[in-house]
Amino acid sequence: VLEAAVAYGDGKMGGDSEWVDTHAQKWSAKWGGRIMFDYVNFGQQNGDSTIVAGDAQDYGEFRRIRLFTSGKGYGVFEYKFQVDFEPEIGNIDDPAVSIKDMYVAMKDVPVFGKVKLGNYKEPFSLEELTSSKYITFMERSLPNIYAPARQVGISATRHSDCPKWWIG
DSSP: OOEEEEOOTTSOOSTTOEEEEOTTSOOOOEEEEEEEEEEEOOOOOOHHHHHHHOSOOOEEEEEEEEEEEEEEETTTEEEEEEEEEETTTSOSSSOEEEEEEEEEEEEEETTTEEEEEEEEEOTTOHHHHSOTTSOSSSSOOGGGGGSOOEEEEEEEEOOOOOGGGOOO
């Protein structure tokens, strides 16, 4: 049985905290995905344009096809599994498949805070951490090539509510 400490009274964790059984908090699952399609429509070409660029044809392609599932369990676990189908690498009948995110995390680990294990984005650049659904332009900027992107590993993150730790 998993248990979690719940503060009461003045909101501080301490020896007088009450323990609450969290095994009834079952695993949740959220399913989703995204499809991004690019299409170029060339208007009528004149003779000079045909000489310079050749006979330009209308063109369309899938830029991104992704499916994912994510969720939480027992109040302390998180997970995500995201698969990318890249039509440009393979062909349309047999697209290349890659795993973008596949991790399990546990919150409220003593000393370490939140521990995450798997393949995920390193917390290095805000532009890199922002989902492709929410970036302003079609692609990320050129300096973003220096961001480490997704890596396999383990990380521990922790935050403090103490105002002495904040700068400003």
